[in-house]
Amino acid sequence: MYATTGFPTIARDIITVFARITLGVIFIAHGWQKFNEWTVSGTSQSFAQMGVPLPDLAAPVAPVGERRGGARRLLGALTPIVGILLAANLIGALVIVHLTPVPFVDQGGWELVAALAAGALLLAATGPGRFSVDRFLFKGKTAALRSDVDTPTA
Numbered sequence: 001m002y003a004t005t006g007f008p009t010i011a012r013d014i015i016t017v018f019a020r021i022t023l024g025v026i027f028i029a030h031g032w033q034k035f036n037e038w039t040v041s042g043t044s045q046s047f048a049q050m051g052v053p054l055p056d057l058a059a060p061v062a063p064v065g066e067r068r069g070g071a072r073r074l075l076g077a078l079t080p081i082v083g084i085l086l087a088a089n090l091i092g093a094l095v096i097v098h099l100t101p102v103p104f105v106d107q108g109g110w111e112l113v114a115a116l117a118a119g120a121l122l123l124a125a126t127g128p129g130r131f132s133v134d135r136f137l138f139k140g141k142t143a144a145l146r147s148d149v150d151t152p153t154a
Helices: 009-037 039-050 055-075 079-098 111-126 133-138
Strands: none
Touching (some): 009 039, 009 055, 079 111
């Protein structure tokens, strides 16, 4: 069976696993960096300098959300919810810190946060694929979390 993209379903599932793992590792790494390398105190100071509202609250919340969200993303667990929450976090970072005329990340630009937000939203919209925790937990309960079911469009 072929997906609407023309890729065989198994190829789509393998590509989705690759995307989930890649994005999950990136989110985990960013959360780890804020928590372990910069420390919560250092992250709070950095957030304050960048103009992040409530930096003392955001500093411990952001790395926990990134690490847990990244782990869930990697496993394909609670994919729609996690994707929306990670994208919301990134859109906040984009608006508060990275919204500059220059897109390049090495110049403080928006390209990395925009790409990560787009990836998070894309997986939230398309689902985690057949090789996921969601597929195991919700098999037969809903087609919304399964990418092996082609739902008819109007």
